[in-house]
Amino acid sequence: MQILHLRHKEIDKKKWDETVARGCNLPYMLSWWLDTVCPNWEALIAGDYELIFPLTVRRIGPLKMIEHPVLTQQLGLIAADGHTPTTEEVDTFIKNIPYWSYMLCLNESNRTTHADQVRLNLKLPLNHSYEEISSRFCSNTKRNIKKAETSELNVTEASADEFLNFYITHNLHNNAKRETLEELLAAAQSNNACEIISAKKNGETVAAVMFLKFKNRLVYLLPASSKEGKDSRAMFLIINNIIKTHCNSDMELDFEGSMAESVARFYKGFGATEHHYCRIRRMTLLHHIRKILCRIRGRK
Secondary structure, eight states: OOEEEEOGGGOOHHHHHHHHHHHOOOGGGSHHHHHHHOTTOEEEEETTTTEEEEEOEEEETTEEEEEOOTTOOOOOOEETTOOOOOHHHHHHHHHTOSSSOEEEEOOTTOOOTTEEEEEEEEEEEOOSOHHHHHTTSOHHHHHHHHHHHTTTEEEEEOOHHHHHHHHHHHOTTOOSOHHHHHHHHHHHHHTTOEEEEEEEETTEEEEEEEEEEETTEEEEEEEEEOHHHHHTTHHHHHHHHHHHHHTTSSOEEEOOOOSSHHHHHHHHTTTOEEEEEEEEEEOOHHHHHHHHHHHHHTOO
């Protein structure tokens, strides 16, 4: 199998996106997403884009390294015909990464002998009635939905500007720049790839989420709640509303999982089930230099 390394300007993005559309339902693999989170991304390909593997390159001075980009859960190897790549194929692409220093998360279909960590994802299929799906909610989730329903909340669509201002104010764990968030929102909207839902009380937003859409995948990407939103359990109501809206369809609600037990428990309360994906990592002095520079600049 011959594998080619393409620089950013050499990538045929039309062919790339055609392979993504045929081979998976991961929005992070689309060229517009990669262009936003890593403008100079490169790629490994085999054949006529029959197998593709993005390289999210970051430059440190004259040197390059591969770093997993912000807000991007899974990347890795995708096949145009939709087959699950073999371990041998995945390992071969990893061995052909042209940079010595890398850290990347692969996707759920990729298995490799080079994994240094197995990470958790949580997903909820919506191909049943709301009654059947909600019957699998845990008692705590049902109780919090009832509390939210009595809190005079109004769940509605929100504008990008309204959402962005609220998210930046109330998501204290956000590690993306405002400019990146603005670009992602604009790109997602222009590609009809998002739903922005908010919960309001007395006309004031108390919780909001941007859901990222691609094919049958609906990703719970950017959630935020104010203190009032947390007290009124507004996020439970937003998720419950999304489930009601998309039930009896082939959609799948992807909570993006969490390695934090309390967050994972919140997602599992809606009946989400565990899925796993691998991280690969080869750390060198470049990664340590990068960490030091980030600390000096006050970035996470």
